[in-house]
Amino acid sequence: MPDAVVAARQQFAFTIMFHYLFPVLTIGLGVLIAVLKTIELRTGKLEYGAAARFWAKLFAITFATGVVTGIPMEFQFGTNWARFSHFAGPVVGQTLFMEGVFAFFAESSFLGVFLFGEKRVSRRLHWLSSVLIAAGAVASAYFIVATNAWMQNPVAYRTVDGRAELTSLWGLLSNPYLRWQFPHVVSGAMVVGSSVMAGIGAFYLLAHRHETFGRVFVRVGVIAGVLFSSTSLFPTGSLHGENVARFQPTKMAAMEGLFETQERAGIAIIGMPDTERKQLMDAIVVPGVLSWLVYGDFRGRVIGLNDIPQDEHPPIEIVYYAYHIMVGLGTMFIALFALSAFLLWRGRLFESRGVLWLLMLAMPFPYIANHAGWIVAEVGRQPWVVYGLQRTSMATSQNVTAGMTYFTLFGFMGLYALVGILYLLLFFRIVTRGPEAD
Amino acid sequence: MLNTIWFVVLAFMMAGYAVLDGFDLGVGTLHLVIGRDTRERARLIDAIGPVWNGNEVWLLAVGGSLVAAFPHVYAASFSGFYLALMIVLWLLLLRGLGIEFRHQIDHDMWKHAWDVAFSLSSGLLALLFGVALGNVLRGVPLDETGEFQGTFALLLNPFALLGGILSVTVLSMHGAAWIALKTDAEIQRRARRWGSALWWAVVFLLAAMVAASFLVRPDFPRNFGTHPWLIVFPLVTIAAAGAVKYCQRRDDDLRVFLASAATIAGVIACVAAGLYPTLLPALAGSPHPGLNIYNAASPEGSLRIALGVYLFGMTLVLIYLINIYRVWRGKVSATYH
Numbered sequence: 001m002p003d004a005v006v007a008a009r010q011q012f013a014f015t016i017m018f019h020y021l022f023p024v025l026t027i028g029l030g031v032l033i034a035v036l037k038t039i040e041l042r043t044g045k046l047e048y049g050a051a052a053r054f055w056a057k058l059f060a061i062t063f064a065t066g067v068v069t070g071i072p073m074e075f076q077f078g079t080n081w082a083r084f085s086h087f088a089g090p091v092v093g094q095t096l097f098m099e100g101v102f103a104f105f106a107e108s109s110f111l112g113v114f115l116f117g118e119k120r121v122s123r124r125l126h127w128l129s130s131v132l133i134a135a136g137a138v139a140s141a142y143f144i145v146a147t148n149a150w151m152q153n154p155v156a157y158r159t160v161d162g163r164a165e166l167t168s169l170w171g172l173l174s175n176p177y178l179r180w181q182f183p184h185v186v187s188g189a190m191v192v193g194s195s196v197m198a199g200i201g202a203f204y205l206l207a208h209r210h211e212t213f214g215r216v217f218v219r220v221g222v223i224a225g226v227l228f229s230s231t232s233l234f235p236t237g238s239l240h241g242e243n244v245a246r247f248q249p250t251k252m253a254a255m256e257g258l259f260e261t262q263e264r265a266g267i268a269i270i271g272m273p274d275t276e277r278k279q280l281m282d283a284i285v286v287p288g289v290l291s292w293l294v295y296g297d298f299r300g301r302v303i304g305l306n307d308i309p310q311d312e313h314p315p316i317e318i319v320y321y322a323y324h325i326m327v328g329l330g331t332m333f334i335a336l337f338a339l340s341a342f343l344l345w346r347g348r349l350f351e352s353r354g355v356l357w358l359l360m361l362a363m364p365f366p367y368i369a370n371h372a373g374w375i376v377a378e379v380g381r382q383p384w385v386v387y388g389l390q391r392t393s394m395a396t397s398q399n400v401t402a403g404m405t406y407f408t409l410f411g412f413m414g415l416y417a418l419v420g421i422l423y424l425l426l427f428f429r430i431v432t433r434g435p436e437a438d
Numbered sequence: 439m440l441n442t443i444w445f446v447v448l449a450f451m452m453a454g455y456a457v458l459d460g461f462d463l464g465v466g467t468l469h470l471v472i473g474r475d476t477r478e479r480a481r482l483i484d485a486i487g488p489v490w491n492g493n494e495v496w497l498l499a500v501g502g503s504l505v506a507a508f509p510h511v512y513a514a515s516f517s518g519f520y521l522a523l524m525i526v527l528w529l530l531l532l533r534g535l536g537i538e539f540r541h542q543i544d545h546d547m548w549k550h551a552w553d554v555a556f557s558l559s560s561g562l563l564a565l566l567f568g569v570a571l572g573n574v575l576r577g578v579p580l581d582e583t584g585e586f587q588g589t590f591a592l593l594l595n596p597f598a599l600l601g602g603i604l605s606v607t608v609l610s611m612h613g614a615a616w617i618a619l620k621t622d623a624e625i626q627r628r629a630r631r632w633g634s635a636l637w638w639a640v641v642f643l644l645a646a647m648v649a650a651s652f653l654v655r656p657d658f659p660r661n662f663g664t665h666p667w668l669i670v671f672p673l674v675t676i677a678a679a680g681a682v683k684y685c686q687r688r689d690d691d692l693r694v695f696l697a698s699a700a701t702i703a704g705v706i707a708c709v710a711a712g713l714y715p716t717l718l719p720a721l722a723g724s725p726h727p728g729l730n731i732y733n734a735a736s737p738e739g740s741l742r743i744a745l746g747v748y749l750f751g752m753t754l755v756l757i758y759l760i761n762i763y764r765v766w767r768g769k770v771s772a773t774y775h
Contacts, residue, residue: 060538061538064534064535064537064538064539067491067494067534068530068531069531071494071497071498071527071530071531072524072531074501074502075516075523075527077505077516078501078513078515078516079520079523080517082513082514082516082585083513085505085509085512085516086510089505089506089509089512089513089736090506090509090740090741091740093504093506093507093509093740093744094740094743094744096498096501096502096505096506097499097502097505097744097747097748097751098502100498100499100501100502101495101499101751101752101754102754105755106758108491108492109492109758109761109762111491112487112489112762112766113488113762116487116488117765121765160737161737163509163736163737165737165739165740166743166744167739169743169746169747397513397517398517398583398585399517399520399585399586400517400520404520404521408520408521408524411524411528415528415531419531419535422535426539426542426543430542
């Protein structure tokens with residue numbers, strides 16, 4: 001693969017993964033803030049309003065960082081992926097535009113009202129702005145995932161003079177691939193929001209500071225956490241998996257490290273793919289389950305990598321491990337949140353210091369699980385940028401050299417390191433000052 | 439017809455972006471001179487705080503409409519202006535952080551660092567946007583496939599630099615008008631003085647730019663000859679520029695702002711009227727005739743769908759816009775940022 005393509009891929013991978021650290025939190029947190037505001041409006045309990053104000057501060061720095069790292073994403077399609085833009089622009093431009101005007105605009109405008117307008121607007125409008133921020137974040141995710149879903153499973157287009165022409169907007173927005181991918185993405189983001197809320201609440205309880213708020217955060221975080229860690233597995237995860245198997249059998253084979261085409265194909269709990277000998281080393285496989293997941297029949301025949309041309313293989317090891325990390329972590333979240341929810345129901349959670357420690361230390365892992373999931377989606381689609389239509393190696397800008405891209409990649413790395421450090425500094429500062437600071 | 443509608447849409451979006459983000463870029467450019475200390479600078483940030491982000495969405499919307507309607511222009515210009523565009527992205531990043539991170543820590547050194555970052559990045563962005571527009575007007579050396587590689591030696595030509603300086607000046611005047619509108623007392627007086635002084639520079643540079651345009655692109659007035667009604671754009675621009683001075687004399691800050699907005703939109707309209715139907719002209723001697731609304735457009739089906747999406751989306755944006763500016767109308771009072 002030419003150096004310029006490798007450089008462009010590295011730059012996109014780095015910038016998108018850094019960027020997504022922020023929206024993945026604001027999607028979940030936006031919804032939870034709206035929940036807190038709704039409880040305040042319904043019950044009149046002021047601590048929920050104060051809790052919402054506290055989380056809005058964290059939301060604000062996260063949103064700002066997400067915005068400034070997000071703008072380069074849209075423009076990179078033009079700078080580094082000119083041939084992709086040329087080919088797919090007539091389709092993906094639609095959803096990118098819609099994200100800007102339908103979702104992002106609402107989110108940013110109402111965030112201003114929510115953060116600084118509490119004294120200027122009525123209580124109801126302030127509540128409404130929190131709901132619109134959450135709706136904006138979720139809608140934003142919808143349009144971006146719709147863009148991605150088209151790259152995974154191109155629909156509603158025809159090719160005219162080497163370019164994709166959109167034939168139906170509804171077709172683009174109701175892509176069958178999107179049907180479970182979008183809820184799965186939102187569900188994953190909700191786990192991040194829930195885990196951060198529960199984790200910071202647990203920190204306050206363990207540190208004996210702001211304990212009233214700590215209890216509110218843990219309660220809301222754990223209830224949302226048990227709900228969304230479950231929906232990440234079923235229905236969204238398993239049904240999206242079915243779609244992947246249906247639309248992209250190569251990706252599914254790489255996810256499971258399945259080399260041999262077989263009936264009663266199993267899922268690998270553990271094991272290391274050996275792409276030289278074309279087998280799964282030291283594997284523990286539960287037979288039949290993959291066939292059942294894909295076909296609803298334990299004897300279904302699932303295609304393996306050996307029967308797929310080599311030049312259509314994605315990097316198997318990365319896809320395999322990313323998938324297993326996502327699923328493994330997801331399972332642990334369900335266990336942790338279920339245990340916490342049980343203790344909460346029995347009224348013992350706030351005294352169970354061990355579980356509170358686990359909730360606090362678990363905070364980074366939902367980020368890892370979400371990113372791993374996206375690695376499966378994106379690396380698993382290789383060597384295609386638009387599945388079956390345009391190869392990644394044919395999608396870059398011809399007039400941008402590897403040297404130019406590395407120049408800017410290192411620039412992004414330096415700048416984003418600074419941004420990351422400042423973000424963490426402000427994040428910890430807001431947390432240590434606590435919800436009572438004003 | 440559809441292609442022409444999209445050309446108009448794109449010009450409208452550019453004008454919308456220049457007018458809206460233009461004033462907060464202008465406020466940023468003048469940030470360090472109109473705000474004399476951290477407290478005064480906080481008021482300037484407050485004056486744009488709730489609206490700058492929504493203004494910047496217009497840039498995303500310009501990008502979105504460009505990739506949907508004229509993907510070839512999007513691909514060729516963004517990859518061609520590669521390094522310049524990346525610098526724009528980095529400056530946008532610094533600037534956004536400056537506005538949003540500045541008020542997070544109540545310490546003068548922290549605030550001062552962000553004030554400088556915010557002001558420098560705003561000024562440089564205003565300059566680079568002007569340079570970009572200058573280069574689009576001048577044309578770029580397109581190869582057979584309609585692409586080019588923009589080195590700085592190519593992009594930083596005298597004509598484009600004149601465009602850059604004009605852009606900094608006109609956006610600063612626009613920003614000063616916004617500050618005068620949103621503040622009172624000493625800051626307001628200072629903003630009015632700056633706005634009034636900058637007006638002379640704007641008029642001088644604008645005249646120089648018009649003269650230079652006729653030299654660089656002798657074919658520029660062609661459209662005005664074949665469609666005499668297009669003369670209305672330069673006339674409106676001149677009238678608006680005159681109105682800025684007239685209202686500055688009467689300290690009518692709202693009308694100064696509106697007139698300077700009309701001036702900026704007028705300049706973009708004149709450029710668009712002169713370029714039509716070209717989007718990215720080729721420099722003389724290039725093997726490519728230039729990217730225009732036909733050879734760079736999306737297939738018709740995509741254009742038609744995108745137009746529907748666009749009209750619906752922009753209606754929504756205008757409703758938001760009016761509401762947001764209503765919520766934040768009046769002088770900035772308390773310090774939030």
